[in-house]
Amino acid sequence: MTPSRWARGPARALQHPLTALIALVGVIGLTWALLVPPWQSPDEAVHFAYAQSLAERFALPDAKDRGPFSTDQILASDAVHALQIPFYTDQVRPDWSRSDYQRYLRAAATHPSGSNGGGLSADAANPPLFYLFDDLAYWGSLGSNALERLYAMRMWNVTLLLSAVLAGWLLSGEVFGRRRLAQLTCAAVIGLVPMQTFVLTSVNPDALMVPLWTLALWLGARVISQGAQTRDAAALCSLTAAAILTKATSYALVPPVLVALLIGWRQRPPAERRRTGQQLALASLALFVPVLGWVGLSKGLGRPVVNTIQASPGTQGHPFLVRQFLSYVWQFYLPRLPFLTPVGTSSGLALWDVWIRGGWGVFGYLEVAMPLWIYQVLAVVTGLVAAAALGLLARIRDRLRVELLTFFVLTLLSLLLLLHVSDYRSLIAGNGPLLQGRYLLPGIGLFGLAVGLATTRLPARWRGGFCGAVIVALLLLQVVALVTVAKRYYT
Amino acid sequence: MSGRARPASRRNGDLVIGSCLVLAVGIVGLVLAGLLDRRTTAFSVDVPAAAAVAMMAPGQRICQGPLAVVAPFNGVTAWMLLAKTSRAKFVVTARPDGGTAPTWRTQITPQSGIATNTPTALSGSFSSTIASGQRISLCLQSHSAGVIDVLGSTAVRGSGTLRLGGKPSQLALALVFKAPHPASVLALIPTIFSRAAVFRLPWFGAWTFWTLLAGVVVSVLLVLDSLPRAASLDEGSEPRDV
Numbered sequence: 022m023t024p025s026r027w028a029r030g031p032a033r034a035l036q037h038p039l040t041a042l043i044a045l046v047g048v049i050g051l052t053w054a055l056l057v058p059p060w061q062s063p064d065e066a067v068h069f070a071y072a073q074s075l076a077e078r079f080a081l082p083d084a085k086d087r088g089p090f091s092t093d094q095i096l097a098s099d100a101v102h103a104l105q106i107p108f109y110t111d112q113v114r115p116d117w118s119r120s121d122y123q124r125y126l127r128a129a130a131t132h133p134s135g136s137n138g139g140g141l142s143a144d145a146a147n148p149p150l151f152y153l154f155d156d157l158a159y160w161g162s163l164g165s166n167a168l169e170r171l172y173a174m175r176m177w178n179v180t181l182l183l184s185a186v187l188a189g190w191l192l193s194g195e196v197f198g199r200r201r202l203a204q205l206t207c208a209a210v211i212g213l214v215p216m217q218t219f220v221l222t223s224v225n226p227d228a229l230m231v232p233l234w235t236l237a238l239w240l241g242a243r244v245i246s247q248g249a250q251t252r253d254a255a256a257l258c259s260l261t262a263a264a265i266l267t268k269a270t271s272y273a274l275v276p277p278v279l280v281a282l283l284i285g286w287r288q289r290p291p292a293e294r295r296r297t298g299q300q301l302a303l304a305s306l307a308l309f310v311p312v313l314g315w316v317g318l319s320k321g322l323g324r325p326v327v328n329t330i331q332a333s334p335g336t337q338g339h340p341f342l343v344r345q346f347l348s349y350v351w352q353f354y355l356p357r358l359p360f361l362t363p364v365g366t367s368s369g370l371a372l373w374d375v376w377i378r379g380g381w382g383v384f385g386y387l388e389v390a391m392p393l394w395i396y397q398v399l400a401v402v403t404g405l406v407a408a409a410a411l412g413l414l415a416r417i418r419d420r421l422r423v424e425l426l427t428f429f430v431l432t433l434l435s436l437l438l439l440l441h442v443s444d445y446r447s448l449i450a451g452n453g454p455l456l457q458g459r460y461l462l463p464g465i466g467l468f469g470l471a472v473g474l475a476t477t478r479l480p481a482r483w484r485g486g487f488c489g490a491v492i493v494a495l496l497l498l499q500v501v502a503l504v505t506v507a508k509r510y511y512t
Numbered sequence: 513m514s515g516r517a518r519p520a521s522r523r524n525g526d527l528v529i530g531s532c533l534v535l536a537v538g539i540v541g542l543v544l545a546g547l548l549d550r551r552t553t554a555f556s557v558d559v560p561a562a563a564a565v566a567m568m569a570p571g572q573r574i575c576q577g578p579l580a581v582v583a584p585f586n587g588v589t590a591w592m593l594l595a596k597t598s599r600a601k602f603v604v605t606a607r608p609d610g611g612t613a614p615t616w617r618t619q620i621t622p623q624s625g626i627a628t629n630t631p632t633a634l635s636g637s638f639s640s641t642i643a644s645g646q647r648i649s650l651c652l653q654s655h656s657a658g659v660i661d662v663l664g665s666t667a668v669r670g671s672g673t674l675r676l677g678g679k680p681s682q683l684a685l686a687l688v689f690k691a692p693h694p695a696s697v698l699a700l701i702p703t704i705f706s707r708a709a710v711f712r713l714p715w716f717g718a719w720t721f722w723t724l725l726a727g728v729v730v731s732v733l734l735v736l737d738s739l740p741r742a743a744s745l746d747e748g749s750e751p752r753d754v
Contacts, residue, residue, distance in 0.1 A: 038738040045731035052724045055716075056708050101711050102558055109560035111633065112591065112686040116555050116582055117707035121669075125711070164713065172712050201742035485743040489531030492735060497538040504546070508697055511704040512551040 038205045039190050042492075043183055046212035049499055050182040054175035054222040056503060058510050059168055060103040061385050062223035063457065067142045069171055069224050070094060072152040074139030076159040081149060082139045083324055089145075091138030093129070097167035100125040106510070107386035117511065129166035144226075146325045148315055150266040151226035174224050181228045182221040185465075186212035188235035192466050193473045195242045196425060200477060202488045207473035209488075211235065211465050213495035215382035215391075215502035220459045226268045227459050233264040234463035237274055238432065241281040245424050249285025251300040257281070258308035265312050269327040270460065273439040277432040278308070284424045339449040349445045365448055371456070377403060379458020382502050387457065389509045391501055399498075410471035413478055433464050527743065531736045546698035554585035554691040557671035561591035561631045561686035564661035565674060568602075568654040574662070576685050577649025578609035579672035584644050587637040587690030590620060590652065593661040594632045601655045602634060609647040616642055619655075631663055641692040650687070 060066045070089045074082040082089060090098070098104060100121065105113040115121075155174045162173030186208045193200075193207035211217065221228040240257040247253065261278050264271035282301055289297045319326045349364040353371040357363060365371065377400045383390050390396075414426055440460055447455040472491060476484055557579055566574050594600050601621050605614035620636035642648065649672070654660060667673045667684035674683045695703075705718035712720075 038735070038742040041731065041734035041738040045728070045735050048724055048727035048731050052721070052728070055712060055720065055724070058708075059711060105558075105560050109562065109686075111589075112556060112560050112688060113558050114553055114556040114688065115558055117710040118582070119710060122710045126714070168711055169713055199745075201745045202739075205739075205742055481747070484746070485527040485739050486530055488742070489527060489736060489739050490534060493531055493535045493538065496535070496732060497542070500539075500542055504542070504697065507704045507708065508549070508551070511707040512553065512697065512700050 038201055042208055046186050050179035050218055050222050053218045059101045059171055065224050067144045070138050072155045075152050076156040077136035078139050082145045084140050087140040089140045089142035091135045092133040093135040093167045096133050107388055146328045148266040151229040175222050178222050178228050181232050184232035185235050188232055188239055189469045192239040195239055197477055202484045203473040203476040206476045206488045206491050207469035209492045210469040210472050219384050229267045231462050233260055235466040236260050238466045241428050242425055244281045244285040248288035254301050255304040255307050258305050262308045262311040266315055273435040276435050277428055280431055281428045346445050350441055375456050375458055380461050384506050391505050406471050409475050429467055433467055436464050527739050528736050547696045549697045550694035552690050552694045554583040554689045556688040558668055559671050559684045559686045560665050561663035562665040565664040565683040566662045567659050568662055569659050570654055573653040575649055575651040576674045577672040578647035580670040581644050581646050584641050585689035586641045586692040589633050589635040589688045591631040591633055591663040591686050594626045595628050596626050599657050603653045605651045606648050609649050
């Protein structure tokens with residue numbers, strides 16, 4: 022091989038749109054991982070404590086005789102005012118001096134215990150898969166204090182963001198065929214929404230949920246379009262099990278996955294269905310065995326299988342009423358009608374506050390927001406994308422496309438149903454609203470598909486420009502988001 | 513207009529140029545926003561306004577120190593719990609630690625509307641700038657009508673401690689100090705990168721974020737440059753029609 026041909030190989034690879042996008046998302050992901058101060062991500066302190074408990078004690082965080090945080094974590098948290106910054110935004114504004122950092126390093130050099138945490142916390146009932154994933158970075162980090170391990174874990178989680186981008190590329194390729202511009206648009210949406218880059222580079226089980234769900238969407242589409250090949254079915258079931266072992270929200274994946282397997286099975290000629298059914302039954306063991314194993318282990322350890330919602334102390338919970346639940350859902354998405362009793366404590370429309378603002382990007386402990394007009398523009402954009410997608414999808418008549426659409430719609434509705442039931446139950450238990458925008462991120466593959474669909478429907482001469490405009494707009498949004506975070510914490 | 517389609521190479525070139533132009537316009541807008549956005553905080557003592565640490569009657573005086581001046585300042589903000597009808601006015605004096613005569617003096621009053629039982633910020637500006645690198649003591653004297661709760665929390669390193677009834681306590685006021693010359697966000701980028709590099713890995717520095725910024729620029733250009741190739745590949749393939 023001549024040197025010029027050898028040099029062409031890597032250069033050619035960089036010209037591939039997916040490679041270039043992976044590079045861009047990777048650098049932006051690293052920036053998020055390193056820019057956000059320690060534990061300034063929702064519940065990151067508790068999730069770090071869970072991971073540390075597994076890493077140091079090889080035990081789930083359920084000890085009743087100790088606190089949730091280790092001395093190692095408390096020392097680091099105090100050094101960076103982690104618990105005060107989110108709640109006293111005007112008064113606590115650290116100047117992040119090197120001398121303070123050196124003082125912390127001297128204290129950390131005395132090796133405060135990292136194994137005297139592991140007590141009960143709000144997220145202790147979570148399954149362990151994400152935490153085990155992050156423990157690879159914990160163990161592999163060369164650092165010896167909580168801060169260095171935290172940042173090693175965050176940087177490791179950039180791989181999850183990149184996996185989500187790759188999954189989006191595969192998903193849109195499965196649905197639209199090898200249309201690079203549509204694939205690039207879909208993958209860019211998945212990789213560059215600011216809330217996505219913020220959450221997926223934090224120590225948070227949502228970071229693993231998103232790529233698993235996006236991969237499940239891809240494999241579900243493959244199972245439907247290629248007649249439930251055994252390998253695809255087994256992989257889909259394994260991914261679904263992995264998602265459930267990451268966070269209980271992923272039980273919402275089970276109905277659409279079963280529907281996808283059923284649809285794929287029906288694609289087969291009648292003569293093959295018996296054998297295919299047996300193979301699919303075997304493949305489904307990849308879903309049920311790990312999940313039932315975890316359920317059995319949890320019960321054996323006396324742990325809750327899922328996070329339970331209990332009435333807050335001093336209040337009496339209310340029963341689940343279907344009519345009231347429907348009223349709650351109406352009031353989440355639409356203005357309250359005069360005859361409806363208010364449900365929930367939000368003064369404005371929850372759709373705006375939770376899904377639009379929170380879904381596109383509110384950072385820190387939800388106290389760091391971009392300028393209001395940005396969210397107003399994003400609300401219009403989201404509405405236009407949704408309307409365009411609905412308009413295009415309403416015209417679908419082809420049977421395979423209808424089946425794919427059924428799978429995607431069922432996935433979204435199943436996720437929303439589980440989230441809203443949980444939120445409603447929290448409200449009637451007197452605990453206040455539960456939902457945050459990041460809980461919708463597992464469905465971001467569908468939003469990417471909607472934008473990709475719009476790309477395919479444009480005249481050919483416009484598609485490249487549209488794709489470029491989407492990427493540039495997302496990039497500028499990323500800059501606004503990063504500057505918002507930087508201003509909040511470092512000026 | 514001719515019915516002939518423009519050459520693919522020219523269309524693809526236009527694509528990249530168009531995307532770069534849009535990006536450039538966006539960057540210019542962000543730069544302008546960064547120039548206009550001015551940050552006024554010099555430093556804070558990092559004590560939250562979590563609880564009342566002193567209840568000040570009219571004429572009463574409390575002092576806190578020594579606190580470290582880590583950046584030059586000419587304004588101060590403290591937090592109080594006020595009623596809507598409160599006419600809160602405090603005189604703040606500062607002197608170098610160990611000195612006796614106040615060297616700097618200002619009056620702090622509410623700068624915006626008062627919400628009952630919600631911490632209200634009272635601010636004021638000194639007539640001259642207090643230089644960094646020294647330790648000072650700060651005193652508040654109430655010229656308000658009625659008893660007013662002054663907010664703070666446990667003292668931390670560098671915040672100084674509050675003297676109550678002439679005796680040192682473990683408490684401190686929540687105080688934030690204002691810079692004499694507010695800097696734009698754009699001008700603060702090197703400072704932001706330096707601060708963001710601390711409490712990470714020991715070998716991190718501001719260079720880490722400069723490198724990431726360069727990486728973003730390079731990878732954006734790679735993505736935009738890949739668009740013509742993606743468009744060409746699409747033209748040559750037989751895609752599935754949804």
